[in-house]
Amino acid sequence: MNQTRLHLLLLAFLVLLWAQPGLAAPKKKAAQVHPSFYMDQGYTVLTGRPSVAIWGQMISMAECSLYEVPYSGPDEPADAEKIASHPLPVRHWTQSLSLGKKYGQKRIYLPVTRQGTYRLVIRAGPFRSQKTFRYSLLGMIVKQAPGQLLVLVEDMLKQATARDARVEVKRVYHMTRVVKKGKKTRTIRWDRTETVYRGKPGLLSLDLSGEFTVAAVRGGDFVRYREDLGAKERSFKVYVYTDRPIYRPKGVVHFRGILRELTAGRYTIPVGSVQVEVRDSQDGVLYKKTLTLTPFGSFSDHLALPEEVPLGDCSIVTTIDNKAHYQPFSVGEYRKPEFQVEVAPDRKHLTMGEDLVFRVRSSYYFGGPVSDGKVYYQIRAYTRYFDTWERSEEEAWAEEAEASHRSHGEEFVKEGEVRLSETGEALVTVPSMKHKSEKIYQIQATVTDASSRTAKGSASVDVTRGEFLLGALCDRFAYGKGETVSVKLLARDLDGKPVSTPVKIQVDLEKWAPRGSTYPNVLTGETVLNDKGEGVFAFQAPRSGYFR
Numbered sequence: 001m002n003q004t005r006l007h008l009l010l011l012a013f014l015v016l017l018w019a020q021p022g023l024a025a026p027k028k029k030a031a032q033v034h035p036s037f038y039m040d041q042g043y044t045v046l047t048g049r050p051s052v053a054i055w056g057q058m059i060s061m062a063e064c065s066l067y068e069v070p071y072s073g074p075d076e077p078a079d080a081e082k083i084a085s086h087p088l089p090v091r092h093w094t095q096s097l098s099l100g101k102k103y104g105q106k107r108i109y110l111p112v113t114r115q116g117t118y119r120l121v122i123r124a125g126p127f128r129s130q131k132t133f134r135y136s137l138l139g140m141i142v143k144q145a146p147g148q149l150l151v152l153v154e155d156m157l158k159q160a161t162a163r164d165a166r167v168e169v170k171r172v173y174h175m176t177r178v179v180k181k182g183k184k185t186r187t188i189r190w191d192r193t194e195t196v197y198r199g200k201p202g203l204l205s206l207d208l209s210g211e212f213t214v215a216a217v218r219g220g221d222f223v224r225y226r227e228d229l230g231a232k233e234r235s236f237k238v239y240v241y242t243d244r245p246i247y248r249p250k251g252v253v254h255f256r257g258i259l260r261e262l263t264a265g266r267y268t269i270p271v272g273s274v275q276v277e278v279r280d281s282q283d284g285v286l287y288k289k290t291l292t293l294t295p296f297g298s299f300s301d302h303l304a305l306p307e308e309v310p311l312g313d314c315s316i317v318t319t320i321d322n323k324a325h326y327q328p329f330s331v332g333e334y335r336k337p338e339f340q341v342e343v344a345p346d347r348k349h350l351t352m353g354e355d356l357v358f359r360v361r362s363s364y365y366f367g368g369p370v371s372d373g374k375v376y377y378q379i380r381a382y383t384r385y386f387d388t389w390e391r392s393e394e395e396a397w398a399e400e401a402e403a404s405h406r407s408h409g410e411e412f413v414k415e416g417e418v419r420l421s422e423t424g425e426a427l428v429t430v431p432s433m434k435h436k437s438e439k440i441y442q443i444q445a446t447v448t449d450a451s452s453r454t455a456k457g458s459a460s461v462d463v464t465r466g467e468f469l470l471g472a473l474c475d476r477f478a479y480g481k482g483e484t485v486s487v488k489l490l491a492r493d494l495d496g497k498p499v500s501t502p503v504k505i506q507v508d509l510e511k512w513a514p515r516g517s518t519y520p521n522v523l524t525g526e527t528v529l530n531d532k533g534e535g536v537f538a539f540q541a542p543r544s545g546y547f548r
Helices: 002-018 081-085 393-403
Strands: 036-038 044-046 051-057 059-069 089-099 104-109 116-124 127-135 138-145 148-155 166-181 184-199 202-205 211-218 221-224 236-242 252-263 266-268 273-279 285-292 298-304 312-320 323-331 339-345 349-351 355-364 374-383 410-419 425-431 439-448 454-464 468-474 484-493 502-508 521-528 534-540
Touching (some): 036 127, 051 116, 051 127, 089 104, 104 312, 148 166, 148 211, 236 312, 236 323, 252 312, 252 323, 339 439, 355 374, 374 425, 484 502, 502 534, 521 534
Parallel strands (some): 044 127, 349 454
Antiparallel strands (some): 059 089, 059 116, 166 184, 166 211, 252 298, 273 285, 374 439, 439 454
16 A cells, blocks of 8 residues: 555656756757759740749749840850940849749740840849849850751741841860969960851751850841860750649659660661659659650659659759759749739720730639739730631641741830739729730739739730731742743731722742841832732742742
8 A cells, every 4th residue: 555655656746847848858959941043044035925933932022123235246145244344224123023932943935136245133132042044035056066056047927937147166275384483384275266158047067076156146136156066976865755844742743764875877776775863843853763664665654743843944854974954943833813813905906106005804712802903914916917818627637737836026015013902903004015016015014912922814816907907928938030920918906897998919039138138129010909809910020039
């Protein structure tokens, strides 16, 4: 009995001792999240709608500064020192990043409207990052074979071959010189270039020994090929693709790769195996295997993404012969929006020079307006193509296939911010500009509510030079000298109804020149369209050449 009492007293003493302040079991500290910020600082060439990607966490806002760097030609390096001596500020603005506790990505679209070399400086809290980039309307494809170089140049705005561009191929010599001054010696290094070709793009026969640079030049615009040619010829080519460009967490990624070995200027099917890794946006390894090549030189596999995979850009890394090849794909998370954004123009059609008025309205799905919400909008103008001709099934299929690989030229018009009223509405007014062709003005509005949630809406309106549209179509694409060229004419008003009107015709001949083509007039004529808004103009081809 006494022994039992002693045990109970001892147990009560231990309970009281454990309950004393400071003697309880220590609580696990929450992991601290520190702000981080990263932007690729390498020199790049941007086309189309220029943008840069920002990675980081715990960063809400950033101060952005854009400078134009006065480079005179494609041989000049991306030298940041020129900004200090010749600052040409373009724009300063505050950018919302909204990077939370999870490491994520934000894309910033840059207000660049003309070709040139620029430097972007971003300050976010204690972080500062800068990047030099070239904005060009030229795109270039370069393929190399022993003794041959294939160079193709494209106008990225028109999505067509840049006939007025020239190609410059230069051999690069790395020079060094040792300078002695007293007891000290200093090594000076610089590059010397020798022009080995200057002319039209195409298939070039050149001595490709050594190191080369290739540039495409048109007027003041230029673009450089970013890889060194001739110095180190790659022995393998790897092409990897996935079944989709973007996946959700817990999704299954199927990928396939095709491998070719370059031997004596020919591609052959290799044998053996390759090492494949899949890395997430924080460079964590999600997958790592050695895959055996098939008799066709290919490999394939799949992986299931974890539920907590970091969002952002992932990459498939294929390593062979100690060389890594990268193929990106994205991981995103879908969240159902809690409110909607409706954008509508005040009119369906406008004439150039008139004011565009867009009404932005935002409301919650459960009822009520998004009062005092912030609206960030961007307005861009796209070329409007007038074409209502009836096609055969084969012609329609061919044009649809071509259109899927061609984007319409776009122009940046305006961006800005407005506030929604108490009723969740706002008006955006902008004057339309003068253009050489019909345009479609499109606005994209992003609304942010008080809880920093966002939703988007868009609308478009036709902006034309007159009250009707005129189209022309030849019955063939090529004619012999002296043959009759038949041109069908069509006129429609902005609602698609036929227009009977007199039409003046002018036929021009294209004369190509390195500094820009000219179009002298060779023929003029007149005709009147019938009640259906249709007509035909016929003439004899006066000579060989390219006419418009």
